[in-house]
Amino acid sequence: MPELPEVELVARALDKLVGGRCILAAEIRRARLVAGSTPKDFSRLIRGSCINCVNRRGKHILFELNGGLVLIAHLRMSGRFLLLPPEAPLPKFTHAIFYLDDERRLVFSDQRHFGMMKLVPAAQVHKTKELRALAPEPFSEEFTPQYLASTLARSRRTLKETLLDQTKVTGLGNIYAAEALFLSRVNPFIIAADFSRRRVGRLHQAILDVFTESIAHGSTLNIDPENIDGSYYGGAYEGRWRVYDREGEPCIACGSRIRRLTHAGRSTYFCPRCQRR
Ligand SMILES: [Zn+2]
Numbered sequence: 001m002p003e004l005p006e007v008e009l010v011a012r013a014l015d016k017l018v019g020g021r022c023i024l025a026a027e028i029r030r031a032r033l034v035a036g037s038t039p040k041d042f043s044r045l046i047r048g049s050c051i052n053c054v055n056r057r058g059k060h061i062l063f064e065l066n067g068g069l070v071l072i073a074h075l076r077m078s079g080r081f082l083l084l085p086p087e088a089p090l091p092k093f094t095h096a097i098f099y100l101d102d103e104r105r106l107v108f109s110d111q112r113h114f115g116m117m118k119l120v121p122a123a124q125v126h127k128t129k130e131l132r133a134l135a136p137e138p139f140s141e142e143f144t145p146q147y148l149a150s151t152l153a154r155s156r157r158t159l160k161e162t163l164l165d166q167t168k169v170t171g172l173g174n175i176y177a178a179e180a181l182f183l184s185r186v187n188p189f190i191i192a193a194d195f196s197r198r199r200v201g202r203l204h205q206a207i208l209d210v211f212t213e214s215i216a217h218g219s220t221l222n223i224d225p226e227n228i229d230g231s232y233y234g235g236a237y238e239g240r241w242r243v244y245d246r247e248g249e250p251c252i253a254c255g256s257r258i259r260r261l262t263h264a265g266r267s268t269y270f271c272p273r274c275q276r277r
Contacts, residue, residue: 001077002230004138004171005214007059009233010075013223014061015054017083022050022101023065028117030095033108035118045119046071046098058134058170062125070125072118073108079115080229082107088226135170138211143169148207149200155192161264162192163207172207175234175244176214178269180206182243187275188268189261213240243269 002010026046028039037045049065056062063071073079082091084105090097096108096117108115120128135151136142148169155162163169163177172180181188184206186199195203217240218233238245242252247260251271260269 001173002059002075002234003173003176004059005176005211005218005237006230006233007056007061007075007171008215009218010081010228010230011054011056011061012219013228014063014081016223017225017228018051018100018106019053020051021106023047023098023106024101025099027097027099028095029097030110030113032113033095033110033115033117035116037119042117042119045069057126057131057137058166060130064122068122069119070122072116072120072125072128072130074116074130075230076110076112076114076116078112078231079108079110080227080231082109082227083225133167135166135168138169138171138207143204145201145204148204149197152192152195152200153197157192158189158263159186159192159195160188160268164266169207171211174266174268175241176207176210178244179210179242182269182271182275183209185274187277188270189263190277243271245269 023046026043028034028042031039034042049067049069052064052066054061054063059074061073063073065071084107086103090107091109093109093111094107095110095115098106100106126132136147151168152162155168160177160181163172164174180203184203186203214237217237221233221236243258246258246269249258250256251258251274254271254273256271256273258269259272260267
């Protein structure tokens, strides 16, 4: 599942490729893609809209349309966009087609069928069910070490679980949570409320550092209009993981073997020596 850096890179690519384009027509081929609407109503509402810009909130992609609507899209496990010239065949699992005014089609394809799209009035976008409970953006002024400290202090779950909770910290998934905990030398299994306040600053910085590093790396890659896919960016960053998916390999800091424990249903990778406490 794409995490914040991948969604940020997908949103940037879309902004570059379709920002300013207009949607002449839309075709929804999987009814359940458009939560709370029907393919017919959705297509009627979006037809004729132009895309002012594309950005994101948490792991949601936001297409800001003229006429006061926002298209919210979530890639979930396997959703991806493709910008196709007229003659190109549609990919398998095409769930939505947006016909643009330059004759190209913006296609949403989703093998696992968990993707979501929703049209909402711009004034209500941050009050929708999907976005209203999200924690502050990591790069916003609200996400301070003090914010993180008071959030952790109220959680009786482990640090790892708390960091994955999008209402506490936005954008971390299993990979970047592991990387941030390793970078700040923090044990993932400590109860969040018991975590020393003195160490919060370092964890806070590590969260920003892992995001900054992966977004910077992804920004150097070429954009492929026919595969605007979070896993493309995620895959390109794999070789840089310090601890994630490295069970049994030597820790880059101390040489101990990286361990993996299943915790709250997810694999958690850590160095037993560097992240002792
Ligand atoms: Zn180590």
